[in-house]
Amino acid sequence: MSAAILSLDHATKAFGGLIAVNDLSFSLQDGELLGLIGPNGSGKTTVLNLISGALKPTSGSISLGGSEIAGQPAHKIARLGIARTFQLVRILPSLTAEQNVVAGGVFGHVRGWGVEAHERARALLERVGLGGRGDSPTSSMTYIDQKRLELARALAANPQVLLLDEWLAGLNPSELKIGIDLIRELRNDGISIIMVEHVMDAIRSLCDRCVVMSSGLKIADGDVHRVLADPEVIRAYLGDDHA
Amino acid sequence: MTWLNEKERRIAGFAAIAFGVVALLPLVDQGYYLSISVNIVMYVVLCTAWTLFSGPTHYISLATAAFFGIGTYTVALGIDTVPFPLLLVIAALASGLLACVVGIATLRLSGIYFVIFTLGLAELVRQVVTWLQTNFSSSLGLYVFTDFGEKHIYWMLLGLAAIVYITGWLINRSRLGFAMQIIGNDETVAKHVGIDTARAKVILFIISGAFIGIVGAILAPRFSYVQPPSAFNPMISFQVVIMALLGGTKRIWGPLLGVIPFTILFDQVTAYFPNHTSFVIGIAFMAIVYLLPQGVLGRLEDLGRLRKRFRMVSAEEGNNP
Numbered sequence A: 001m002s003a004a005i006l007s008l009d010h011a012t013k014a015f016g017g018l019i020a021v022n023d024l025s026f027s028l029q030d031g032e033l034l035g036l037i038g039p040n041g042s043g044k045t046t047v048l049n050l051i052s053g054a055l056k057p058t059s060g061s062i063s064l065g066g067s068e069i070a071g072q073p074a075h076k077i078a079r080l081g082i083a084r085t086f087q088l089v090r091i092l093p094s095l096t097a098e099q100n101v102v103a104g105g106v107f108g109h110v111r112g113w114g115v116e117a118h119e120r121a122r123a124l125l126e127r128v129g130l131g132g133r134g135d136s137p138t139s140s141m142t143y144i145d146q147k148r149l150e151l152a153r154a155l156a157a158n159p160q161v162l163l164l165d166e167w168l169a170g171l172n173p174s175e176l177k178i179g180i181d182l183i184r185e186l187r188n189d190g191i192s193i194i195m196v197e198h199v200m201d202a203i204r205s206l207c208d209r210c211v212v213m214s215s216g217l218k219i220a221d222g223d224v225h226r227v228l229a230d231p232e233v234i235r236a237y238l239g240d241d242h243a
Numbered sequence B: 001m002t003w004l005n006e007k008e009r010r011i012a013g014f015a016a017i018a019f020g021v022v023a024l025l026p027l028v029d030q031g032y033y034l035s036i037s038v039n040i041v042m043y044v045v046l047c048t049a050w051t052l053f054s055g056p057t058h059y060i061s062l063a064t065a066a067f068f069g070i071g072t073y074t075v076a077l078g079i080d081t082v083p084f085p086l087l088l089v090i091a092a093l094a095s096g097l098l099a100c101v102v103g104i105a106t107l108r109l110s111g112i113y114f115v116i117f118t119l120g121l122a123e124l125v126r127q128v129v130t131w132l133q134t135n136f137s138s139s140l141g142l143y144v145f146t147d148f149g150e151k152h153i154y155w156m157l158l159g160l161a162a163i164v165y166i167t168g169w170l171i172n173r174s175r176l177g178f179a180m181q182i183i184g185n186d187e188t189v190a191k192h193v194g195i196d197t198a199r200a201k202v203i204l205f206i207i208s209g210a211f212i213g214i215v216g217a218i219l220a221p222r223f224s225y226v227q228p229p230s231a232f233n234p235m236i237s238f239q240v241v242i243m244a245l246l247g248g249t250k251r252i253w254g255p256l257l258g259v260i261p262f263t264i265l266f267d268q269v270t271a272y273f274p275n276h277t278s279f280v281i282g283i284a285f286m287a288i289v290y291l292l293p294q295g296v297l298g299r300l301e302d303l304g305r306l307r308k309r310f311r312m313v314s315a316e317e318g319n320n321p
């Protein structure tokens, strides 16, 4: 478990004058669950967008298993085995729940089709807690169910690296517990995961390591408990007075 | 797993019978009804081919006239030297090639640029052909003499319609069709599940353009004298959009529901108010956008849903008296 599966090397993304991600370097070990945290607007989603290919970095490199992926189109990166969920849930509304999941395993890292793809989708629905709901129209699903569905779609690609953007946000306490258990299971299955999260309890109980961003810069990287006690991290989150 | 399920077999059987019956028309009438039927079948193919691409992508293409004209000119140029079936193939290849080039150049752009570009394209191709003809040929047009009568054109168009429907049906159940469904829902998601969205759209645009080119080729003998303004008539592009939207673009047979009433209406208008056809098109367009945003098809589906709900409600009431 020492090889880096994904690494960012001086990755930078500028939107006009605003540098959303500033010279960021970190790596994700194979099988690791890495927390990516930071105050609102610090650039976390932008980092995931650079990795997944939704955005091209202005400069710097990103490599997956040793090969360069920075600036490649999203569909190519998806085919290499990176899957993600979105901060604002993105469901395919005109498709059934089952078709939503099938969609994740047809064109990308897994290229299934037909009966077998549907069987896999049903198994994944079961796994995220939506067993037997395959035919439900997605529009009538609750928020947590839509999040589960989106996760199942990402898992359908059998990803090497899974990017979760505030997947636990907006869940009530009992749903949160279910969600945390689910992510822990995924990690135990050996998927390498980067989770962007504001829920600190989840970061504490799940992550091996975390990277902290503030205004596009990395301000800490290491063991979760040590990093969360770091005065600079506390200052970034709470302002100078609390340091 | 069988290839066709029960319902599909029934639909296929029904469609085959319907085609068979419709194909008998020239035996009954060779005048007015055949002539308007040629128009109807022509627009059915054009609108269905247009919908293959524009239905799932929501891109409005105004390039129909360009593909159509290329097909017509292929026949006009080659009719004396090349066998007709081969000309149809060349027409498909030529318009498919144009669709490919245009698709690669524009489908990365957003929808509104695409509309304008395709409109400009049709005009550009027409100007180029006019320029070539005035500079490199002594005449303004080309004669197309064939043994084809109206009924042959009609049968060829019917055959093409069958091919278009089958193609559309095959696409719908293929990976490409599923990809288009996902793209229509959310293009960002589509890219992130591994779909090369630009490629999928270009492929559909090529298929759509090739069919439109074949229609132009089949229609060439009907013109007998082919000139750029008639072959590349921009009205065709607009009428196709209107009829397809009127019918509905969510299902492959949607455009049919728009073509039949509109062609008949348009025929009546040209007969009685020959100077006001553009006016009628304008009114029709506004009426569709305001009254039938999902087309006739959408209205039918609404009715179907209403009926189902009504039945469910009355069943429930029956259960709890």
Ligand SMILES: Nc1ncnc2c1ncn2[C@@H]1O[C@H](COP(=O)(O)OP(=O)(O)OP(=O)(O)O)[C@@H](O)[C@H]1O
Residues within 6 Å of the ligand: A015, A018, A020, A038, A039, A040, A041, A042, A043, A044, A045, A046, A047, A087
């Ligand atoms: N497409 C874009 N165009 C311009 N600016 C952007 C774009 N995306 C993000 N930004 C800006 O980049 C900065 C970082 O945004 P980002 O969404 O990455 O933050 P975040 O850490 O995910 O925040 P949050 O916790 O609120 O989700 C913000 O100032 C944002 O306004």
Ligand SMILES: [Mg+2]
Residues within 6 Å of the ligand: A044, A045, A046, A087, A165
């Ligand atoms: Mg964010």
